[in-house]
Amino acid sequence: MQALAQTYKDGPYGNADTIVNTRAVFTLRKNARLEETRDVCLDIRSGKELVAVARDTDDLMSYAVGSMIAKLADRGLVKDEMEVFDTLSSTFTKDSFNQADEKRFNRRTVFEHLSLNGLVGKGLSIREAKPAGTLPTISEISRIVENYRKISLDQIQSAARSRDIVDARFIAIWAMRYVCGHSLTYIGEQLGNRDHTSVLNGVNRIVAIRAGDVGKRHEIDNICDESDVLALRRHHAILINQSNVRRLF
Incomplete structure:
Protein backbone atom coordinates (compact mmCIF):
# COMPACT_ATOMS: atom_id res chain seq x y z
CA MET A 1 0.00 0.00 0.00
CA GLN A 2 2.86 2.36 0.78
CA ALA A 3 4.41 1.80 -2.63
CA LEU A 4 1.08 2.47 -4.30
CA ALA A 5 0.69 5.72 -2.41
CA GLN A 6 4.14 6.83 -3.52
CA THR A 7 3.30 6.02 -7.12
CA TYR A 8 0.29 8.30 -7.12
CA LYS A 9 1.72 11.05 -4.96
CA ASP A 10 1.02 14.41 -6.61
CA GLY A 11 1.02 16.90 -3.76
CA PRO A 12 1.28 17.23 0.02
CA TYR A 13 -2.40 16.35 0.40
CA GLY A 14 -2.57 13.82 -2.40
CA ASN A 15 -1.62 10.46 -0.92
CA ALA A 16 -4.25 9.73 1.64
CA ASP A 17 -7.04 11.32 -0.36
CA THR A 18 -6.56 10.47 -4.04
CA ILE A 19 -9.17 8.28 -5.75
CA VAL A 20 -7.21 5.56 -7.51
CA ASN A 21 -8.78 2.52 -9.16
CA THR A 22 -6.46 -0.49 -9.05
CA ARG A 23 -6.82 -4.24 -9.39
CA ALA A 24 -6.81 -4.42 -5.61
CA VAL A 25 -9.60 -1.83 -5.51
CA PHE A 26 -7.62 0.58 -3.36
CA THR A 27 -9.36 3.95 -3.00
CA LEU A 28 -7.38 6.99 -2.01
CA ARG A 29 -9.18 10.32 -2.06
CA LYS A 30 -7.49 13.48 -3.19
CA LYS A 130 -9.38 39.77 3.71
CA PRO A 131 -7.96 41.32 0.52
CA ALA A 132 -9.23 44.72 -0.58
CA GLY A 133 -12.49 44.72 -2.50
CA THR A 134 -13.79 41.47 -1.04
CA LEU A 135 -15.92 42.77 1.85
CA PRO A 136 -19.71 42.60 1.43
CA THR A 137 -21.58 45.89 1.17
CA ILE A 138 -24.52 46.81 3.37
CA SER A 139 -26.75 46.15 0.36
CA GLU A 140 -25.38 42.62 -0.04
CA ILE A 141 -25.73 41.87 3.67
CA SER A 142 -29.29 43.23 3.81
CA ARG A 143 -30.24 41.19 0.75
CA ILE A 144 -29.29 37.98 2.55
CA VAL A 145 -30.94 39.07 5.81
CA GLU A 146 -34.13 39.78 3.87
CA ASN A 147 -33.98 36.34 2.25
CA TYR A 148 -33.98 34.75 5.70
CA ARG A 149 -36.07 37.15 7.76
CA LYS A 150 -38.27 38.96 5.18
CA ILE A 151 -37.16 42.32 6.59
CA SER A 152 -35.91 44.97 4.15
CA LEU A 153 -32.98 47.34 4.55
CA ASP A 154 -35.41 50.26 4.87
CA GLN A 155 -37.06 48.50 7.81
CA ILE A 156 -33.69 47.74 9.41
CA GLN A 157 -32.67 51.40 9.10
CA SER A 158 -36.00 52.66 10.42
CA ALA A 159 -36.91 53.50 14.02
CA ALA A 160 -39.29 50.51 14.20
CA ARG A 161 -38.95 48.40 17.36
CA SER A 162 -41.05 45.32 16.56
CA ARG A 163 -39.37 42.06 17.54
CA ASP A 164 -38.83 40.75 14.02
CA ILE A 165 -37.29 44.01 12.79
CA VAL A 166 -35.03 44.35 15.85
CA ASP A 167 -33.81 40.74 15.43
CA ALA A 168 -33.03 41.35 11.74
CA ARG A 169 -31.26 44.61 12.65
CA PHE A 170 -29.08 42.83 15.20
CA ILE A 171 -28.11 40.19 12.63
CA ALA A 172 -27.15 42.90 10.13
CA ILE A 173 -25.07 44.59 12.85
CA TRP A 174 -23.34 41.29 13.59
CA ALA A 175 -22.53 40.67 9.94
CA MET A 176 -21.17 44.18 9.45
CA ARG A 177 -19.02 43.78 12.55
CA TYR A 178 -17.70 40.26 12.10
CA VAL A 179 -17.78 39.73 8.34
CA CYS A 180 -16.63 43.23 7.44
CA GLY A 181 -14.92 44.37 10.63
CA HIS A 182 -16.55 47.80 10.56
CA SER A 183 -16.41 50.07 13.60
CA LEU A 184 -19.43 50.42 15.87
CA THR A 185 -19.74 54.07 14.86
CA TYR A 186 -19.72 53.29 11.13
CA ILE A 187 -22.29 50.52 11.55
CA GLY A 188 -24.56 52.88 13.48
CA GLU A 189 -24.28 55.51 10.76
CA GLN A 190 -25.21 53.00 8.05
CA LEU A 191 -28.13 51.51 9.96
CA GLY A 192 -30.24 54.57 10.68
CA ASN A 193 -27.74 56.85 12.47
CA ARG A 194 -27.75 54.81 15.63
CA ASP A 195 -25.25 55.52 18.39
CA HIS A 196 -22.44 53.09 19.07
CA THR A 197 -23.96 51.89 22.35
CA SER A 198 -27.06 50.67 20.48
CA VAL A 199 -24.81 48.84 18.01
CA LEU A 200 -22.81 47.30 20.86
CA ASN A 201 -26.06 46.13 22.43
CA GLY A 202 -26.91 44.39 19.15
CA VAL A 203 -23.52 42.69 19.04
CA ASN A 204 -23.88 41.48 22.64
CA ARG A 205 -27.38 40.22 21.93
CA ILE A 206 -26.15 38.08 19.05
CA VAL A 207 -23.29 36.75 21.19
CA ALA A 208 -25.89 35.56 23.69
CA ILE A 209 -28.14 34.07 21.01
CA ARG A 210 -25.28 32.16 19.35
CA ALA A 211 -24.20 30.79 22.72
CA GLY A 212 -27.66 29.61 23.71
CA ASP A 213 -29.41 28.51 20.52
CA VAL A 214 -27.64 26.18 18.07
CA GLY A 215 -30.29 26.57 15.39
CA LYS A 216 -30.13 30.35 15.42
CA ARG A 217 -26.33 30.25 15.54
CA HIS A 218 -26.30 28.21 12.35
CA GLU A 219 -28.78 30.61 10.72
CA ILE A 220 -26.67 33.64 11.66
CA ASP A 221 -23.50 31.93 10.43
CA ASN A 222 -25.23 31.07 7.16
CA ILE A 223 -26.29 34.70 6.69
CA CYS A 224 -22.71 35.83 7.31
CA ASP A 225 -21.29 33.20 4.95
CA GLU A 226 -23.75 33.93 2.16
CA SER A 227 -23.06 37.66 2.45
CA ASP A 228 -19.36 36.92 2.12
CA VAL A 229 -20.03 34.76 -0.94
CA LEU A 230 -21.93 37.61 -2.65
CA ALA A 231 -18.94 39.90 -2.15
CA LEU A 232 -16.54 37.25 -3.43
CA ARG A 233 -18.62 36.65 -6.55
CA ARG A 234 -18.71 40.38 -7.26
CA HIS A 235 -14.95 40.70 -6.79
CA HIS A 236 -14.20 37.58 -8.82
CA ALA A 237 -16.49 38.71 -11.66
CA ILE A 238 -14.65 42.05 -11.86
CA LEU A 239 -11.32 40.25 -12.22
CA ILE A 240 -12.68 37.86 -14.85
CA ASN A 241 -14.10 40.81 -16.82
CA GLN A 242 -10.70 42.49 -16.71
CA SER A 243 -9.12 39.29 -17.99
CA ASN A 244 -11.62 39.07 -20.84
CA VAL A 245 -11.01 42.70 -21.83
CA ARG A 246 -7.28 42.12 -21.95
CA ARG A 247 -7.76 39.21 -24.30
CA LEU A 248 -9.52 41.50 -26.78
CA PHE A 249 -6.39 43.61 -27.26
Whole structure:
Protein backbone atom coordinates (compact mmCIF):
# COMPACT_ATOMS: atom_id res chain seq x y z
CA MET A 1 0.00 0.00 0.00
CA GLN A 2 2.86 2.36 0.78
CA ALA A 3 4.41 1.80 -2.63
CA LEU A 4 1.08 2.47 -4.30
CA ALA A 5 0.69 5.72 -2.41
CA GLN A 6 4.14 6.83 -3.52
CA THR A 7 3.30 6.02 -7.12
CA TYR A 8 0.29 8.30 -7.12
CA LYS A 9 1.72 11.05 -4.96
CA ASP A 10 1.02 14.41 -6.61
CA GLY A 11 1.02 16.90 -3.76
CA PRO A 12 1.28 17.23 0.02
CA TYR A 13 -2.40 16.35 0.40
CA GLY A 14 -2.57 13.82 -2.40
CA ASN A 15 -1.62 10.46 -0.92
CA ALA A 16 -4.25 9.73 1.64
CA ASP A 17 -7.04 11.32 -0.36
CA THR A 18 -6.56 10.47 -4.04
CA ILE A 19 -9.17 8.28 -5.75
CA VAL A 20 -7.21 5.56 -7.51
CA ASN A 21 -8.78 2.52 -9.16
CA THR A 22 -6.46 -0.49 -9.05
CA ARG A 23 -6.82 -4.24 -9.39
CA ALA A 24 -6.81 -4.42 -5.61
CA VAL A 25 -9.60 -1.83 -5.51
CA PHE A 26 -7.62 0.58 -3.36
CA THR A 27 -9.36 3.95 -3.00
CA LEU A 28 -7.38 6.99 -2.01
CA ARG A 29 -9.18 10.32 -2.06
CA LYS A 30 -7.49 13.48 -3.19
CA ASN A 31 -8.29 16.75 -1.45
CA ALA A 32 -8.30 18.71 -4.71
CA ARG A 33 -10.03 21.78 -3.31
CA LEU A 34 -7.40 22.37 -0.67
CA GLU A 35 -4.63 21.81 -3.19
CA GLU A 36 -6.13 24.47 -5.44
CA THR A 37 -6.31 26.77 -2.43
CA ARG A 38 -2.61 26.18 -1.81
CA ASP A 39 -1.82 26.86 -5.48
CA VAL A 40 -3.72 30.16 -5.36
CA CYS A 41 -1.72 31.21 -2.33
CA LEU A 42 1.61 30.26 -3.90
CA ASP A 43 0.75 31.95 -7.21
CA ILE A 44 -0.09 35.22 -5.47
CA ARG A 45 3.00 35.01 -3.28
CA SER A 46 5.17 34.45 -6.35
CA GLY A 47 3.89 37.66 -7.94
CA LYS A 48 1.31 36.31 -10.37
CA GLU A 49 -1.28 38.94 -11.26
CA LEU A 50 -4.56 38.60 -9.36
CA VAL A 51 -6.49 38.76 -12.64
CA ALA A 52 -4.58 35.74 -13.91
CA VAL A 53 -4.99 33.86 -10.63
CA ALA A 54 -8.76 34.40 -10.68
CA ARG A 55 -8.96 33.33 -14.34
CA ASP A 56 -7.01 30.14 -13.69
CA THR A 57 -8.91 29.10 -10.55
CA ASP A 58 -11.91 26.79 -10.94
CA ASP A 59 -13.33 27.03 -7.41
CA LEU A 60 -14.48 30.34 -5.92
CA MET A 61 -13.79 29.40 -2.32
CA SER A 62 -10.35 28.03 -3.15
CA TYR A 63 -9.56 31.43 -4.63
CA ALA A 64 -11.04 33.22 -1.60
CA VAL A 65 -9.23 31.23 1.07
CA GLY A 66 -5.98 31.04 -0.90
CA SER A 67 -5.86 34.81 -1.41
CA MET A 68 -6.66 35.38 2.27
CA ILE A 69 -3.80 33.17 3.40
CA ALA A 70 -1.50 34.86 0.87
CA LYS A 71 -2.33 38.25 2.38
CA LEU A 72 -1.65 36.95 5.89
CA ALA A 73 1.69 35.56 4.74
CA ASP A 74 2.66 38.74 2.89
CA ARG A 75 2.05 40.77 6.04
CA GLY A 76 3.99 38.33 8.19
CA LEU A 77 0.88 37.35 10.13
CA VAL A 78 1.55 33.65 9.56
CA LYS A 79 5.06 32.29 9.86
CA ASP A 80 4.80 29.47 7.33
CA GLU A 81 1.91 29.13 4.89
CA MET A 82 2.79 25.48 4.26
CA GLU A 83 2.30 24.76 7.95
CA VAL A 84 -1.08 26.41 7.60
CA PHE A 85 -2.08 24.06 4.78
CA ASP A 86 -0.79 21.01 6.61
CA THR A 87 -3.00 21.97 9.55
CA LEU A 88 -6.02 22.66 7.35
CA SER A 89 -5.64 19.32 5.56
CA SER A 90 -6.33 17.44 8.79
CA THR A 91 -9.57 19.33 9.40
CA PHE A 92 -11.06 20.19 6.00
CA THR A 93 -11.14 16.75 4.46
CA LYS A 94 -12.66 15.44 1.25
CA ASP A 95 -15.67 14.23 3.25
CA SER A 96 -16.29 17.62 4.84
CA PHE A 97 -16.38 19.17 1.37
CA ASN A 98 -18.93 16.63 0.19
CA GLN A 99 -21.23 17.16 3.16
CA ALA A 100 -21.89 20.83 2.46
CA ASP A 101 -21.65 23.52 -0.15
CA GLU A 102 -19.26 26.44 -0.55
CA LYS A 103 -20.44 28.01 2.69
CA ARG A 104 -18.72 25.34 4.81
CA PHE A 105 -15.15 25.64 3.57
CA ASN A 106 -14.85 29.39 3.60
CA ARG A 107 -12.94 32.33 4.96
CA ARG A 108 -14.84 32.36 8.25
CA THR A 109 -14.33 28.71 9.12
CA VAL A 110 -10.69 28.68 7.97
CA PHE A 111 -9.87 31.88 9.87
CA GLU A 112 -11.54 30.51 13.01
CA HIS A 113 -9.51 27.30 12.66
CA LEU A 114 -6.25 29.22 12.26
CA SER A 115 -7.06 31.41 15.26
CA LEU A 116 -7.93 28.45 17.49
CA ASN A 117 -4.68 26.73 16.55
CA GLY A 118 -2.54 29.80 17.18
CA LEU A 119 -1.49 30.15 13.54
CA VAL A 120 -2.49 33.82 13.33
CA GLY A 121 -1.85 36.55 15.87
CA LYS A 122 -4.13 37.01 18.84
CA GLY A 123 -6.67 39.77 18.42
CA LEU A 124 -6.38 39.78 14.63
CA SER A 125 -9.72 40.53 12.98
CA ILE A 126 -10.86 38.72 9.87
CA ARG A 127 -11.14 42.08 8.10
CA GLU A 128 -7.35 42.43 8.34
CA ALA A 129 -7.03 39.07 6.60
CA LYS A 130 -9.38 39.77 3.71
CA PRO A 131 -7.96 41.32 0.52
CA ALA A 132 -9.23 44.72 -0.58
CA GLY A 133 -12.49 44.72 -2.50
CA THR A 134 -13.79 41.47 -1.04
CA LEU A 135 -15.92 42.77 1.85
CA PRO A 136 -19.71 42.60 1.43
CA THR A 137 -21.58 45.89 1.17
CA ILE A 138 -24.52 46.81 3.37
CA SER A 139 -26.75 46.15 0.36
CA GLU A 140 -25.38 42.62 -0.04
CA ILE A 141 -25.73 41.87 3.67
CA SER A 142 -29.29 43.23 3.81
CA ARG A 143 -30.24 41.19 0.75
CA ILE A 144 -29.29 37.98 2.55
CA VAL A 145 -30.94 39.07 5.81
CA GLU A 146 -34.13 39.78 3.87
CA ASN A 147 -33.98 36.34 2.25
CA TYR A 148 -33.98 34.75 5.70
CA ARG A 149 -36.07 37.15 7.76
CA LYS A 150 -38.27 38.96 5.18
CA ILE A 151 -37.16 42.32 6.59
CA SER A 152 -35.91 44.97 4.15
CA LEU A 153 -32.98 47.34 4.55
CA ASP A 154 -35.41 50.26 4.87
CA GLN A 155 -37.06 48.50 7.81
CA ILE A 156 -33.69 47.74 9.41
CA GLN A 157 -32.67 51.40 9.10
CA SER A 158 -36.00 52.66 10.42
CA ALA A 159 -36.91 53.50 14.02
CA ALA A 160 -39.29 50.51 14.20
CA ARG A 161 -38.95 48.40 17.36
CA SER A 162 -41.05 45.32 16.56
CA ARG A 163 -39.37 42.06 17.54
CA ASP A 164 -38.83 40.75 14.02
CA ILE A 165 -37.29 44.01 12.79
CA VAL A 166 -35.03 44.35 15.85
CA ASP A 167 -33.81 40.74 15.43
CA ALA A 168 -33.03 41.35 11.74
CA ARG A 169 -31.26 44.61 12.65
CA PHE A 170 -29.08 42.83 15.20
CA ILE A 171 -28.11 40.19 12.63
CA ALA A 172 -27.15 42.90 10.13
CA ILE A 173 -25.07 44.59 12.85
CA TRP A 174 -23.34 41.29 13.59
CA ALA A 175 -22.53 40.67 9.94
CA MET A 176 -21.17 44.18 9.45
CA ARG A 177 -19.02 43.78 12.55
CA TYR A 178 -17.70 40.26 12.10
CA VAL A 179 -17.78 39.73 8.34
CA CYS A 180 -16.63 43.23 7.44
CA GLY A 181 -14.92 44.37 10.63
CA HIS A 182 -16.55 47.80 10.56
CA SER A 183 -16.41 50.07 13.60
CA LEU A 184 -19.43 50.42 15.87
CA THR A 185 -19.74 54.07 14.86
CA TYR A 186 -19.72 53.29 11.13
CA ILE A 187 -22.29 50.52 11.55
CA GLY A 188 -24.56 52.88 13.48
CA GLU A 189 -24.28 55.51 10.76
CA GLN A 190 -25.21 53.00 8.05
CA LEU A 191 -28.13 51.51 9.96
CA GLY A 192 -30.24 54.57 10.68
CA ASN A 193 -27.74 56.85 12.47
CA ARG A 194 -27.75 54.81 15.63
CA ASP A 195 -25.25 55.52 18.39
CA HIS A 196 -22.44 53.09 19.07
CA THR A 197 -23.96 51.89 22.35
CA SER A 198 -27.06 50.67 20.48
CA VAL A 199 -24.81 48.84 18.01
CA LEU A 200 -22.81 47.30 20.86
CA ASN A 201 -26.06 46.13 22.43
CA GLY A 202 -26.91 44.39 19.15
CA VAL A 203 -23.52 42.69 19.04
CA ASN A 204 -23.88 41.48 22.64
CA ARG A 205 -27.38 40.22 21.93
CA ILE A 206 -26.15 38.08 19.05
CA VAL A 207 -23.29 36.75 21.19
CA ALA A 208 -25.89 35.56 23.69
CA ILE A 209 -28.14 34.07 21.01
CA ARG A 210 -25.28 32.16 19.35
CA ALA A 211 -24.20 30.79 22.72
CA GLY A 212 -27.66 29.61 23.71
CA ASP A 213 -29.41 28.51 20.52
CA VAL A 214 -27.64 26.18 18.07
CA GLY A 215 -30.29 26.57 15.39
CA LYS A 216 -30.13 30.35 15.42
CA ARG A 217 -26.33 30.25 15.54
CA HIS A 218 -26.30 28.21 12.35
CA GLU A 219 -28.78 30.61 10.72
CA ILE A 220 -26.67 33.64 11.66
CA ASP A 221 -23.50 31.93 10.43
CA ASN A 222 -25.23 31.07 7.16
CA ILE A 223 -26.29 34.70 6.69
CA CYS A 224 -22.71 35.83 7.31
CA ASP A 225 -21.29 33.20 4.95
CA GLU A 226 -23.75 33.93 2.16
CA SER A 227 -23.06 37.66 2.45
CA ASP A 228 -19.36 36.92 2.12
CA VAL A 229 -20.03 34.76 -0.94
CA LEU A 230 -21.93 37.61 -2.65
CA ALA A 231 -18.94 39.90 -2.15
CA LEU A 232 -16.54 37.25 -3.43
CA ARG A 233 -18.62 36.65 -6.55
CA ARG A 234 -18.71 40.38 -7.26
CA HIS A 235 -14.95 40.70 -6.79
CA HIS A 236 -14.20 37.58 -8.82
CA ALA A 237 -16.49 38.71 -11.66
CA ILE A 238 -14.65 42.05 -11.86
CA LEU A 239 -11.32 40.25 -12.22
CA ILE A 240 -12.68 37.86 -14.85
CA ASN A 241 -14.10 40.81 -16.82
CA GLN A 242 -10.70 42.49 -16.71
CA SER A 243 -9.12 39.29 -17.99
CA ASN A 244 -11.62 39.07 -20.84
CA VAL A 245 -11.01 42.70 -21.83
CA ARG A 246 -7.28 42.12 -21.95
CA ARG A 247 -7.76 39.21 -24.30
CA LEU A 248 -9.52 41.50 -26.78
CA PHE A 249 -6.39 43.61 -27.26
